[in-house]
Amino acid sequence: MEYKNILLIKMSSLGDILHTLPFAAALRELYPNAKISWLVHPQFAGFVPDPPVIDEVIYFDKVKFKKMGFSEKLTCYSEMKELLHSKHFDLVIDMQGLFKSAVLAAISGCSNRIGYCEMREGSGFISKAITGSHAKDHVIERYLDVARHLGAKIESLEDIKFPMPDLTKENASVKTKLTDKGLSGDYMVIVPGARWKTKEWPVEHYAALAKKIVATGMYVVLAGGPDDASKGAKIKELSESDMVIDMTGQTSLRELAALIKDCKVYISADTGPLHFAAALKKPLVAMYGPTLADRTGPYGSNKSTVLLSPAKCRGCLKKACNDWHCMHDISPEEVFAIYLKKLEC
Numbered sequence: 001m002e003y004k005n006i007l008l009i010k011m012s013s014l015g016d017i018l019h020t021l022p023f024a025a026a027l028r029e030l031y032p033n034a035k036i037s038w039l040v041h042p043q044f045a046g047f048v049p050d051p052p053v054i055d056e057v058i059y060f061d062k063v064k065f066k067k068m069g070f071s072e073k074l075t076c077y078s079e080m081k082e083l084l085h086s087k088h089f090d091l092v093i094d095m096q097g098l099f100k101s102a103v104l105a106a107i108s109g110c111s112n113r114i115g116y117c118e119m120r121e122g123s124g125f126i127s128k129a130i131t132g133s134h135a136k137d138h139v140i141e142r143y144l145d146v147a148r149h150l151g152a153k154i155e156s157l158e159d160i161k162f163p164m165p166d167l168t169k170e171n172a173s174v175k176t177k178l179t180d181k182g183l184s185g186d187y188m189v190i191v192p193g194a195r196w197k198t199k200e201w202p203v204e205h206y207a208a209l210a211k212k213i214v215a216t217g218m219y220v221v222l223a224g225g226p227d228d229a230s231k232g233a234k235i236k237e238l239s240e241s242d243m244v245i246d247m248t249g250q251t252s253l254r255e256l257a258a259l260i261k262d263c264k265v266y267i268s269a270d271t272g273p274l275h276f277a278a279a280l281k282k283p284l285v286a287m288y289g290p291t292l293a294d295r296t297g298p299y300g301s302n303k304s305t306v307l308l309s310p311a312k313c314r315g316c317l318k319k320a321c322n323d324w325h326c327m328h329d330i331s332p333e334e335v336f337a338i339y340l341k342k343l344e345c
Helices: 014-030 042-047 062-067 070-087 099-106 139-150 168-180 203-214 226-239 253-261 272-279 332-342
Strands: 005-009 035-040 056-059 091-094 113-115 187-191 219-222 244-246 266-269 284-288 304-308
Touching: 005 014, 005 070, 005 099, 014 035, 014 042, 014 139, 014 272, 035 042, 042 056, 042 253, 070 099, 091 099, 099 113, 113 139, 168 253, 187 203, 187 272, 203 219, 203 226, 203 332, 219 226, 226 244, 253 272, 266 272, 272 284, 284 332, 304 332
Parallel strands: 005 035, 005 091, 035 056, 091 113, 187 219, 187 266, 219 244, 266 284, 284 304
Antiparallel strands: none
16 A cells, blocks of 8 residues: 555654664655654654655654643643644554553544554554564564565665764764864773663773773773763773763764764663664674663674673563672673774774
């Protein structure tokens, strides 16, 4: 069937947005003449693909919504319903699969609603879950099963594309910021934060790793969002080196991508910027403990190495733990040894 007006719902988070990029590219190739809109939270909109992949971005501001009173929330939903109805969508694709996305799909005015295989929080009652042959594979493949259901031919890694934005402006601003902080050579990037505390590698481990790296003559740039600033400051302090440059909380998301784009090697735990590095095909090392690398790890590059915790309880998916040691069990020495090999990529 040929669709003319498609709504893609994927509102958060950064990693999830990046995982959806190959699906968006496949959708555009399948429907070159359709108008495709993407519904997203404003803070993650920087990596919604530009035209011609995505024609229109529609915003739902979760931060403002949470601060609203009950009557204000009803008004917000009413206004959103009116807006979505005015677009006359003939296909809605819920790639979030949560209650919040289900509500927006339900009020879209479109009766033809589908989603990917893992529809949670009742979203499967609103949109039809599409389960393909990759339902147990990486999340990118699960998303692409929806494109395959619609008729896309995606058979190999060569068929998978990550439509990234033009970062020319951000490249220039990042170069200026690094120069102002004293960088005068090649650098690698460390992002010390993660959305879950249990996914974080200890700052002491990062500092020990940074000491080893700068001893080889490579600058270490610490990066991430404002929530990572205290970790960046601590790693900088413990590393005791002017060749460790702390940029945590000092870049936009697109500047962070530009920073990673020009680095020699990228290192982090399971966090959103990791997927920048994977999409940009950078040599990278990722440490995994409570999460499942085969489902949400770096995808599509032979330059990626995932270090799994040796802990027997790894892959537990716990956001809090009373006996948390899995990430501590990955040593700085292990990571450094792989880092040295990545320099040859």
